[in-house]
Amino acid sequence: KGGGKRTVATYLPSSYGDLYPGIEMFNKAAAERSGGRLALDLYDSGSLLGAEQLLPGLLSGVADVIFQTSSYVSSTYPVLGAMELPFVTEDYGKLRRAIEPGQPQFDLVNENLARKGVRILGGMPTTFEYLWTVDKPIRRPEDVRGLRLRVAGEIEGETVKALGGAPVTMGSAEVYQALEKNTIDGLVSYIGTVVSRDLQKIVKYGTAGHFGAYTVDAYCRSDWYEQQHPAVRRALDAAGKTLYHEGTAHMVKVHTEEYLPKVKAAGVELVEPEGAGMEAFRKAIAPVHADWKRRLGARTAAQALESIRNA
Amino acid sequence: MSALNSLRKYVLACALALAVVAMAVVGLMMLTITYDVIVRYALAAPTDWAYPLNAAGLLAATSLAVPYFYAKGQHISMDLVHRALPSGLRRAADLVTAAATLFLGLVLAVTAFRSMAVAIKGGLTGAGTFSIPLWVPDAVLFTSGVLLAVVAVLFPPGTAEDVAEAEHPPGEAPSTGEAPGDAPATAAPSEGAPARGEGRAAPGTGEGETRS
Amino acid sequence: MIPDSGVAALAVVLLLLLIALRTPIFVALAVSGIAGLIGLDGLSGVELVPLSLVAQLQNYALVAAPLYILLGEVLAVSGLGRDLFGAAYRWFNRVPGGLGASAVGSSTVFGAMSGVSISSVAVIGRMAVPEMLARGYAPAFASGSVAASGALAMLIPPSLMFILYSSVTGVSIAELFAGGLIPGLLLAALMIVYVVLRAKVSPAQAPRVDERFTWRERLSALIKISPALVLIVLVLGSIYTGFATPTEAAAVGALAAFAVTGWVYRKLGWANLRTVFVSTAHVTASILAIVGAAFVFTQMLVAARIPDAVSTFVVGLDISPYLVIAAIMLVLVLLGCLVDAASLLLVVTPILVPAIEGLGFDPLWFGVLLVINLEMAVITPPVGLNLYTLKSVVPGLDLADIFRGILPFLAIEAGMLALVTAAPALATWLPGLIS
Ligand code: NA
Ligand code: NA
Numbered sequence: 001k002g003g004g005k006r007t008v009a010t011y012l013p014s015s016y017g018d019l020y021p022g023i024e025m026f027n028k029a030a031a032e033r034s035g036g037r038l039a040l041d042l043y044d045s046g047s048l049l050g051a052e053q054l055l056p057g058l059l060s061g062v063a064d065v066i067f068q069t070s071s072y073v074s075s076t077y078p079v080l081g082a083m084e085l086p087f088v089t090e091d092y093g094k095l096r097r098a099i100e101p102g103q104p105q106f107d108l109v110n111e112n113l114a115r116k117g118v119r120i121l122g123g124m125p126t127t128f129e130y131l132w133t134v135d136k137p138i139r140r141p142e143d144v145r146g147l148r149l150r151v152a153g154e155i156e157g158e159t160v161k162a163l164g165g166a167p168v169t170m171g172s173a174e175v176y177q178a179l180e181k182n183t184i185d186g187l188v189s190y191i192g193t194v195v196s197r198d199l200q201k202i203v204k205y206g207t208a209g210h211f212g213a214y215t216v217d218a219y220c221r222s223d224w225y226e227q228q229h230p231a232v233r234r235a236l237d238a239a240g241k242t243l244y245h246e247g248t249a250h251m252v253k254v255h256t257e258e259y260l261p262k263v264k265a266a267g268v269e270l271v272e273p274e275g276a277g278m279e280a281f282r283k284a285i286a287p288v289h290a291d292w293k294r295r296l297g298a299r300t301a302a303q304a305l306e307s308i309r310n311a
Numbered sequence: 312m313s314a315l316n317s318l319r320k321y322v323l324a325c326a327l328a329l330a331v332v333a334m335a336v337v338g339l340m341m342l343t344i345t346y347d348v349i350v351r352y353a354l355a356a357p358t359d360w361a362y363p364l365n366a367a368g369l370l371a372a373t374s375l376a377v378p379y380f381y382a383k384g385q386h387i388s389m390d391l392v393h394r395a396l397p398s399g400l401r402r403a404a405d406l407v408t409a410a411a412t413l414f415l416g417l418v419l420a421v422t423a424f425r426s427m428a429v430a431i432k433g434g435l436t437g438a439g440t441f442s443i444p445l446w447v448p449d450a451v452l453f454t455s456g457v458l459l460a461v462v463a464v465l466f467p468p469g470t471a472e473d474v475a476e477a478e479h480p481p482g483e484a485p486s487t488g489e490a491p492g493d494a495p496a497t498a499a500p501s502e503g504a505p506a507r508g509e510g511r512a513a514p515g516t517g518e519g520e521t522r523s
Numbered sequence: 524m525i526p527d528s529g530v531a532a533l534a535v536v537l538l539l540l541l542i543a544l545r546t547p548i549f550v551a552l553a554v555s556g557i558a559g560l561i562g563l564d565g566l567s568g569v570e571l572v573p574l575s576l577v578a579q580l581q582n583y584a585l586v587a588a589p590l591y592i593l594l595g596e597v598l599a600v601s602g603l604g605r606d607l608f609g610a611a612y613r614w615f616n617r618v619p620g621g622l623g624a625s626a627v628g629s630s631t632v633f634g635a636m637s638g639v640s641i642s643s644v645a646v647i648g649r650m651a652v653p654e655m656l657a658r659g660y661a662p663a664f665a666s667g668s669v670a671a672s673g674a675l676a677m678l679i680p681p682s683l684m685f686i687l688y689s690s691v692t693g694v695s696i697a698e699l700f701a702g703g704l705i706p707g708l709l710l711a712a713l714m715i716v717y718v719v720l721r722a723k724v725s726p727a728q729a730p731r732v733d734e735r736f737t738w739r740e741r742l743s744a745l746i747k748i749s750p751a752l753v754l755i756v757l758v759l760g761s762i763y764t765g766f767a768t769p770t771e772a773a774a775v776g777a778l779a780a781f782a783v784t785g786w787v788y789r790k791l792g793w794a795n796l797r798t799v800f801v802s803t804a805h806v807t808a809s810i811l812a813i814v815g816a817a818f819v820f821t822q823m824l825v826a827a828r829i830p831d832a833v834s835t836f837v838v839g840l841d842i843s844p845y846l847v848i849a850a851i852m853l854v855l856v857l858l859g860c861l862v863d864a865a866s867l868l869l870v871v872t873p874i875l876v877p878a879i880e881g882l883g884f885d886p887l888w889f890g891v892l893l894v895i896n897l898e899m900a901v902i903t904p905p906v907g908l909n910l911y912t913l914k915s916v917v918p919g920l921d922l923a924d925i926f927r928g929i930l931p932f933l934a935i936e937a938g939m940l941a942l943v944t945a946a947p948a949l950a951t952w953l954p955g956l957i958s
Binding site for chain 3: 338345386404468
């Protein structure tokens with residue numbers, strides 16, 4: 001598109017009340033900060049590019065900025081997996097601080113992605129993923145054995161495998177019926193997926209622990225970024241910070257004040273393993289960390305883990 | 312002319328080979344999904360490869376068969392206006408169709424090739440514990456695009472009809488159930504016939520009409 | 524500088540022009556879509572082409588499509604069409620218009636095994652129409668009942684059209700299958716009632732046949748088709764009870780159809796196997812090529828923001844939403860005269876569904892209405908695939924007779940459209956029950 005118009009795409013629909021406002025905040029901030037140099041034309045709900053097409057679409061120049069969930073791209077860019085690893089830290093505040101634009105983890109990700117021609121402007125780290133089940137609660141790793149759990153990405157899938165279950169891939173629109181018909185026994189997800197698909201009406205138990213997390217990030221191509229007017233670049237960076245600060249704050253607020261009470265009110269029992277119980281999970285998922293380190297390379301992996309621990 | 316015909320024969324054989332791959336893919340889809348159902352219910356251990364492989368298989372089952380059925384003149388088309396045109400204009404319309412198909416084949420080949428290059432350079436891969444590199448579907452589209460461009464040039468509309476008219480008694484539409492390798496359909500015990508009739512009907516809007 | 528909506532309008536003109544020149548529909552859709560993308564975004568617009576094709580043709584919701592096509596093709600070579608018709612006739616022979624009623628009845632049952640309406644017309648028409656003509660049925664009456672009832676395969680599950688609708692809107696295939704069942708059976712019943720009444724009122728159209736069958740003959744005819752009937756009950760039953768997803772049911776059902784055709788009916792020689800796979804590849808490629816190309820075309824419309832504009836316009840109209848539905852249905856019937864069913868569904872769904880949802884209607888209900896519309900589209904001249912399919916399997920028929928014969932059935936279908944609009948529960952009650 002000519003003029004200052006840029007194409008922005010995401011697969012997220014406006015019904016994601018926790019994440020979508022962050023995207024709107026990004027777009028508003030970018031437009032305001034650029035002093036009229038930047039007008040963002042948003043195609044949401046996958047209307048231009050579906051979840052699987054966002055990254056190739058960005059790289060082919062179909063979109064200039066995309067909002068993408070890390071689970072879709074962390075197989076391609078393993079460095080993103082650091083923020084997704086189960087039990088990488090058990091303090092959400094720490095995970096959240098680690099990825100602040102300008103902090104070591106954020107810079108490490110962008111250094112790594114620069115080699116692939118991609119840049120993250122900013123992102124929202126989601127709250128932890130829990131294990132949600134219908135028939136019986138998961139209190140120990142052994143309880144996962146033989147369960148078919150829906151997953152959305154590679155690290156989630158490996159987490160399920162490490163716990164002795166079978167990961168099942170399916171679109172989030174199909175999950176409700178699959179749970180109802182016992183095609184799957186549960187799912188691994190953050191609370192946003194549960195509420196936006198009304199799954200609290202069918203799952204009975206949630207095991208609260210750090211079984212993973214995603215980040216929802218704004219990406220652009222690095223060469224495209226370099227070609228922009230300095231004012232536009234500043235506006236994009238500022239918008240990325242807005243996404244991180246205000247978008248994440250909004251998401252956390254929705255999760256704690258709206259979604260969690262809603263899930264509890266629906267009668268979902270939250271299981272919170274303690275002490276030795278949690279330690280057993282931590283031990284069981286060790287292979288997930290090992291696999292990820294192997295994919296990313298030991299040095300970068302160590303750097304990433306350290307920057308998260310120190311955050 | 313005979314050089315052109317032997318070129319056509321060769322290209323048609325290539326297109327048929329891809330179509331046979333497409334048929335095999337449909338059979339494999341049936342078998343792998345059944346297998347996945349069995350292990351899911353019997354062993355509570357679904358595969359992680361059935362879903363991504365069958366999604367990719369759908370693209371292959373479709374796009375690999377498209378050039379062959381184009382060469383045979385068996386895609387769905389509407390000859391409402393075409394059949395009313397004088398023969399000179401009809402030939403012009405057929406040229407437009409050949410040009411449009413060539414254009415589509417070229418666009419597909421070029422864009423799929425570029426997309427494939429992006430996917431290879433960026434190391435792009437699908438999500439999940441079993442992921443297919445993203446250049447694979449692009450390579451399938453590239454192959455189909457190249458072949459579609461070639462058949463657009465070698466088999467302009469009417470080629471298949473001419474051939475078919477020479478092979479079939481007048482009044483009988485060419486049939487899909489036709490034996491691979493171009494033999495007239497002899498495999499037509501009365502019970503086998505319905506499927507052939509059905510196959511021919513899909514693209515046959517024109518066929519029935521032209522001959523009426 | 525042409526505005527985006529102008530570019531989209533030019534692309535639509537190019538589409539219609541190419542279709543008129545007998546360019547294959549998938550080529551026409553893709554080329555006009557590509558031309559539009561170039562008009563909107565310059566050459567960089569075409570980068571969307573492989574992305575759109577990969578997105579749409581790797582859509583897992585569509586994996587069910589070739590599998591149901593395969594299932595129908597396997598059962599078709601088993602000789603089931605003849606057996607179904609034979610069985611129906613042995614039971615309906617005493618009724619006025621018995622052969623016509625048998626044709627509708629066997630189309631209905633065959634429709635529950637095949638997702639493609641032309642399969643049904645070809646299989647049933649080949650048996651039933653010559654049979655009716657030989658007993659002195661008027662050609663218009665004979666061909667109308669087959670061409671119209673063949674379309675029931677689209678509404679009675681499994682249905683390729685519902686699979687396509689699901690792939691565009693995300694509405695669950697299982698719910699759409701359930702939604703089509705009651706309107707489909709109701710439509711079949713109305714068609715049978717019409718055939719019987721018409722035969723009673725004007726026996727010249729459908730002379731009474733004096734053939735008698737013993738109960739033993741009737742039962743043995745039923746037994747002959749029972750393996751296939753059991754198969755179809757299992758396939759649909761497993762979907763409705765939730766034991767299997769529609770895709771799983773299609774795969775297992777197709778494999779079981781091979782087993783039944785091979786072991787029970789003994790019809791699975793090499794020639795038939797080849798027929799099955801060539802026909803399946805052919806129907807799959809012809810229809811899914813249109814699916815992919817239509818997606819390129821509609822992505823062009825999305826890039827030009829046409830669905831947003833239509834939605835804003837429709838929602839902003841200050842008239843009854845039901846008037847809007849009526850107007851949409853009228854336009855669809857008219858478009859259905861000129862466009863084939865799959866293209867019509869694939870192009871209008873992404874444009875209309877946002878508006879339908881904006882008006883507060885259920886997209887599941889709209890999907891059922893849309894497919895009832897397509898029931899009419901496939902039998903309305905000048906472009907009605909079922910009419911020409913029937914002509915191609917019974918070459919002796921006169922197209923004018925076929926055109927005349929479908930008129931009463933069009934009226935029945937229009938009535939059904941009005942009925943489901945007035946009583947949405949006909950489409951939504953059963954899906955509500957299973958979900
Ligand atoms: Na059907
Ligand atoms: Na029509």
